Amino acid sequence: MLVIHGVTRSRASRIVWLCYELGLEFEQIPVIQAYRLPNADAPDAPLNTHSPAFLALSPAGAVPVMQDGDLLLNESLACTLYLAQKAGGPIGPTDATEQALMMQWSFYAVASIEPDALTILFLHKPGQQQPGEDVAIVTNAAERLIRPLRVLETHLSTHAYLVGDRFTVADLNMAEILRYAQGHHELMDQFPATRAWLDGCQARPAFREMWARRLAEPE
Incomplete structure (x- = not known):
């Protein structure tokens, strides 16, 4: 299943919107931006863009990150353009x-x-x-x-x-x-x-x- 790392209050909104347009099922892991937290590095901090687990996916520490099988993409526009082309239909390119x-x-x-x-x-x-x-x-x-x-x-x-x-x-x-x-x-x-x-x-x-x-x- 397609996995989106990032809260919807981020550029992940672009991917989420497109998934709804295409009728694609997806899992969303709510990685929050570190700047929105009082102490992103605290032991009890929620999963965020400073978390080691997320930095393993995105060395730049930026959401969103999208996983589609073995493909890992870090830029939201790359994600939407890729999904639209892969899905085909009217929302993607015909040529x-x-x-x-x-x-x-x-x-x-x-x-x-x-x-x-x-x-x-x-x-x-x-x-x-x-x-x-x-x-x-x-x-x-x-x-x-x-x-x-x-x-x-x-x-x-x-x-x-x-x-x-x-x-x-x-x-x-x-x-x-x-x-x-x-x-x-x-x-x-x-x-x-x-x-x-x-x-x-x-x-x-x-x-x-x-x-x-x-x-x-x-x-």
Whole structure:
């Protein structure tokens, strides 16, 4: 059986969502991020990214890790792209061209959107009093996201999805990364087609199932 090491409140969410889309059975081992614990190295600490048992699987000490038989993968996008191709069907590529486009959009998301989107996730607190330094950092991150989001908006203004006019692993990967920035409404309101596409992705039953699993975990 497929094994996912990592809590759903991590990039493991991408793999869990895809498993629900594909109807794949999986076992999830809830490895928590060490930074979320008061003392990750304490003898009674739960299994975490500092635990020797986990470091044997991931020397970098990062979740998620996925095991599929003898295959061990450490990068979430490698995991989702692999599973989509292996499973076949509409969510994966039908040929080499689609495979290349799915990789292109996934890599674009992680390289051009994820760093600044994560900054917004961690520092943007709408409706709360915030340090001026944090406000400036968020403002700069949002400004840097305008260029890549314009690329996405241009495509989604004339296409329902990223590849092949159907929901694929490329949409899943992009949506899970863009989710980090969706709470910045002033930014997202500039890109109505992108916002509508993201809403559609998150309305899918498989996303809702993953999200319920995520919310059931301790914060």
